[in-house]
Amino acid sequence: MNAAADIELTVTEIQRFCMHDGPGVRTTVFLKGCPLRCAWCHNPETQSPERQLLFYGKKCIGCGACSICQSGAQVFGESRYIDRDKCTVCGRCADVCPASALQISGSRMSVSRIADEAEKDRAFYGEDGGVTVSGGEPFFQPRGLIALLRECRKRGLGTAVDTCGYFDPSYLPDAVPLTDLFLFDIKDTDPDRHKKYTGADPGLIIKNLYAADRLGARIRLRCILVNGVNTDEAHYAGVARIAASLHNCDGVDVLPYHAYAGTKATFLGLPDNGRKEWIPDEDTVRRARLVMNGKL
Amino acid sequence: MQFPSANGIKRPVRCGEGTRNFAYESLGHKYGLQCRETPGVELRGEFDDPLKKHDAAIRAICEQAPVRICEGELISGSATLGNAIKHVIPADHNGAPVFMSMSHLTADFFTPVNEGLDSVREAALASYEKYKGTEKEAFIKSCLSVLDSFDIWHKRYLDALRDKPEYRANYEALLRVPHKPARNFREAVQSLWFCFAFLRLCGNWPGIGRIDVLLGPYLKKDLDSGALTLDEAREILAHFFIKGCEWICGGDYGSGDAQHYQNIVISGIGDDGLDVTNEVTYLVLDIIEEFGISDFPTSVRLNTRSDEKLVRRVAEVMRYGGGVLAVYNEDLIIRSLVSYGYPVSEAVKFANDGCWEVQIPGKTYFTYCPYDFLQLLQHNTLKDYSPDVDFPDFETLYRAYLSDVKALLDGLCDAVRGRFVSENPWVWRPEIPCTAVSLFEQGCVEKGLSYLQGGPVYNVISPHVGGLADTVNSLYAIKRLVFEEKKLSWREFAAVLRDNWEGNEPLRQYVLNKYEYYGNDSDGADMLCRRFLSDFADLCGTLDGRTGYRFPGGVSTFGRQLEWAPHRLACPYGRKKGEILAANASPAPGTDTRGATAMIRSYCKNDLGKLPVGAALDVKLLPSCTAGDEGLDALVSLLRGFVTLGGFFMQPDVADAAVLRDAQAHPEDHQNLSVRVSGWNARFVTLNSEWQRMVIEQNECGCGY
Incomplete structure (x- = not known):
């Protein structure tokens, strides 16, 4: 066995038969550890890199x-x-x-074991499906991530990376050629709000987005929609502008906030921070989807 | 006029207003309720012979059954006697039905449509010459008598249609068919319908079989010549489907009011090995999509080479829910039938028994014997968890169970011997008269033997494993807990189970949570399942050659998990006494946590080719996971994966437990909401409350994130 396939990653879950993490049927690998602390985090157990x-x-x-x-x-x-x-x-x-x-x-799994798991649903992937590495932030474990993408590529499994964009840009030149699709989160286009709700400055995220774009990455933007926080026209238009400026943008997914996120926090011993008022109504979601995709 | 769908997507409108109205009324019980008003005919006099009594009953039915012409109908003929819906010949003698009727067969409609029913009469006359003066003469006379009765009924329709200009085309078609070979699509549909309706008029519930193979060439000819447009053809075929709903009466039926085993099979390869998919295939899908008619559950024969256009179209129609469409993997099935001993030329023709059990249509006597294999384990092998039973190791326990399975199957075979007068040569006993279906089963007229007397070319009795997942999970939990981890002895564990887990909740939680059971793509339980089914199939194989029947195995429950539940004890894998357990070859409810793909993989690990009758996998999908283009892709991927991995038969159903619960509370708003039960569909509101609860529970375990 080669050394790269022996590299271990900290995984919270491997979920099969996912339909909303990229094209086709996908196996989604959730990695542990994230640089952001979004107030609405839907996977709070993936924030800390520790068990x-x-x-x-x-x-x-x-x-x-x-x-x-x-x-x-x-x-x-x-x-x-x-x-x-x-x-x-x-x-x-x-x-x-x-x-x-x-x-x-959080269990340690070798790259080859993760790929073996993903291999199980090969019969269902067809031409479009495959593996999506998500989290957490996949680039939080950059060497493992790249080894995993390489292993999947070697085995002929499709690859997608669902990233928050906040990572060391030096890993992009390795990652981009190994990734069929980036699901790239744009949580807010208003820098102050971004900082306030995620704890991080969006500058690096935008920089990485365009760096990936210049390297030829195929990108789908993923935008969390939090009612009353980023449900304003300026943000929608901002996302639409970004999408239009990319060379190879596949479209924009709008992900409405879900209060179940709060319940998940309680499993870690944290208070239930789910906020019903953050759930956007259907009309809001529809409008955001249209504007962000440049259809309005 | 709304035809319901599971996901709220509006169904497309392709047919004309008249046809849509017809569908709406038929689905709204109009004709079924009319049938109820005329339950059957009354036979007078005494009969010294069952066959004569039968023939008199068929004649009385053909002479007296109300003739019904529905407004605007494009094909004519109706099974108008209500007792036929109760699976008896709708004729009473001294206050009781004369005889039961037949089902679980796909009749041979190819001969009457392509060659004309006159060819059947000619064959009967030839047989009469051959068997005159022998004991078979009586059956052949009965055949001729039933054909005469058929003609009486046929003439009554001609009389009713003759002077009605608006039904001119119906009249002209019936002037020719079904007696003479059909010449065009309309005649072919009329011929098929009239024969089907006749069999139903006499109380039988036949399946339809490969409708696109039968009708496709007629449509192609008409389309090529310009005699018919595709839209016109769709209307005609839609009337076939709509008239097929004429037994719907609503009301509480227990297992639903739409299960008359009238399955249709589409697509797949033909005799020459080439894809048979044609315009009729797509018209069938169009009609199911537009009306959601669930009375003809339709199975699609897929293979690894199936056209992408077809698979996507199937997935599109599936998404509306109702579970009308199911799929076979014909690559595996044809191989399985051939290795079981059918010639390739027969195997490629396979359809089903009107439910999903695979058979060679039009030439097979078929019945199946369902057994509760969990109860067999609990009662026979584990002696109701008696303290006096112990096993030194798992292999001993497993072998004890297999010998109980063997005893059960040997018992079945011995019972079947009672159907014969002599064993060498095999001579069948006189049986319940069933001449009508015998006329539509190849072999009967030629051999001078009825459908029940070994007349058909193939005679099949299929033992079925019921409670597969529960049995395998139980064995697996015992293996792990008692013999591998040695957490407690079998005697101690038996005591826990005897007490229905009372006071042992931690242990119950342990077996529920710490082991992965069948359906999670986990080899421990899955391979035990494979081993067991393989051993079962081998035991079935030992029965062949002992009688005039063959005994290919299958896996099913058909909802019997409901009636079995009260007789079952606590299960070693954590279930308490009386719980409703697994359906068909599906995982036990709540034990499969890894989604549809893992479930399909577990199922496909079984050596399904050793079960030529089949094993059904139910896959419940939430509407949310089939929504949008992604959902459509996912469904296509599931179908493709199922074939690639070597599945047998899969019944995907898209349904939302919340919608079903609303239908329970407000049945009036959901009259036509259908769900897949097993090889049939049921209008949800016609299920009784126990069945409704079971269906909802299954759907609450639906797959998709």
């Missing part, structure tokens, strides 16, 4: 198997909770939890 303990309270049957905890993080009593400061994420409680109410997010 994390997830607790699904609804699945818990209160059997107490997790009391094997050596660090005193599992706290029982009337309000069962996990003392996350004490938790070492050793994973022993997750191993013994019969209900899978406790689970470890």
Whole structure:
């Protein structure tokens, strides 16, 4: 086995039969670790690059198997909770939890093992489908990402990368030729709001977008739509301008905010930060979709 | 006028207002309710012979059944007696139906349409000469008598149509067909319909089979000559479909009011190995798309070379929901039939029994015997979890189970021997008279034997595994927990199961969550499933040659998981007593978590070619995952992948549990919402509440992210 295929990545999940992460049927690999801290994050378990303990309270049957905890993080009593400061994420409680109410997010998988998983649905990929690397931010594990893309390419599996755009540009020349399609997030075109809601300046993101474009990347823009935050015409028009200025833009996907994001945060022991008022209505989504795609 | 769809997409309008109205009324129970008003005919007098009683009943039906001409209909003939909908010959004698009727066969409509029904009479006359004075004479006389009755019924339609100028074309077609070979598309459709309607009039529920192979050449000729346009042809064929709904009555039927085993098969390869797909194939899809008629569940024969245009069109029509379309992988099926012993020339003709079980149409006696294999495991092998039973290792347990399966199959074979008077040579007993279908089954007239007496060319009794996933999952959980991890002994585990998991919730959660069961593309359980089905098929093979029947195996439940549920004990894989479990060859509800592709892969790991009758996989898809161009691509990919991986039969259904729940609460708003049950569809509102609940639960486990 070659060394590149042995490189390991931290993966939260490999999801099969995905229809909305690029063309055709896709297997989406969610990698752990992200430089952004979006207020609306839909995959909060992928923010930290470290292993994390997830607790699904609804699945818990209160059997107490997790009391094997050596660090005193599992706290029982009337309000069962996990003392996350004490938790070492050793994973022993997750191993013994019969209900899978406790689970470890983030397992190390070699490039070849990930590709083997993706290989399983080869019969369904047809000409368009394949692997989408998502996250988190795939470029947070840049060497592993490039090795994975190379391995997929070697095996004849289609490749897509779903990126937030905030990464070290020096990896682009390697990544672009190995990637059939970039799903490139533009979260906001207003720099101040971008900084406020994601914690990062959009400058690097835009710079990377055009760098990828110059390298010949095929790009689909992906725009989260958060009602009252970026549902203004200026933003729509801004996205449309960017899309029009790219050499090889495949179109713009509008992704409406979903309140389930908040529920997912609770599994990490964080408060439910889902905000119903952020869910855009159908008309708003429709309009954003049309304007951003230059159809209005 | 709205014809419902699962995803809210409006169905296209192609047919004229009159045809659409006709469809709306027919789907709205108009004709079914009329049928109910005339349940059947009354036979008087005494009969010394069952065959004579049968012939008198058929004659009375043909003389007395109401003649119905529907306004604007383009083809004529109607099965107007309500008791036929109850699967009996609609004639009573001394207050009871005279005889049961036949189903689970696709009749031979090729002979009457292409060669004319007169050719059947000629064959019967030839047989009469041959068998005169033998014990077969009575059956041949019955054949001639039923043909005479047919003529009476046929003449009554001619009389009714003769002086009505608006039905001139119907009249002229019927002047020729079905007695003489059809000359054009309209005559061919009329001939097919009239024979089909006759069989139904006499209470039988035949399947249609390969309608595009039958009608395609007639349409091509008419289109080439300009005698007919495609739009005109669509209207004519639509009337065939609409008239096929004439038994719909609404009301609570338990398993639904649209299951009269009238399956249609389209596409696939022909006798010459070339693709048969033609304009009729696409017209069938157009009609299903426009009206969502679910009474003719339609199966598409796909192969690795199927035209992209066809596969996309199939996916497009599937998206409306209703589960009207299902798919066969004919590459595997033809290979399977040939290796089972059918000549290639027969195997390529395969259709089904009117449901989804594969057969050689028009020449096969078919019945299937469904068994609850989970109950067999629980009751026979594990002795209802008795403390007195133990197994040193998994292999011993598995072999004990196989010997119970063998005993079951041997028992079936022994019971079948009762159908014969002598074993060498095999001589069939006199059976229930069934002359009408015998006339439409190759072999019967020639051999002088009825459909039930070994008349057809092939005689098949198919043992079916029911509860496949539950059985395999149960075995797998025992294997892992007791014999590999040794968490507890079998005796201890049996005690837990005897108590229905009471007080053992952590252990129950453990087996539910820590093992991957059949349907997740995980080799542990999947390979056990493969091994078991392969052993089952081998055991079926040992029955062949012992009687005049063959015993190819299959996998099905057809909704029986509902009636079996109360008799089943707690399952080793975490299910409690009485839960509704897996359908057909599908995973157990809630145990498959990796999506449709993983499920299809698990199913395809089985050596499905060893089960020539078939194993059905139900795939429930949410409308959201088939929406838009991406959804269409995904559906096409699923169909292609299913074929590539070597599947047998797949029934995808696009339905939203929320919509189904609304239909439960407001049936009046969803009269024609249909769902796939198994080899048939049901209008959801005509299912009883238990069936509705089961369908909703299955759809709540629908695939798609």
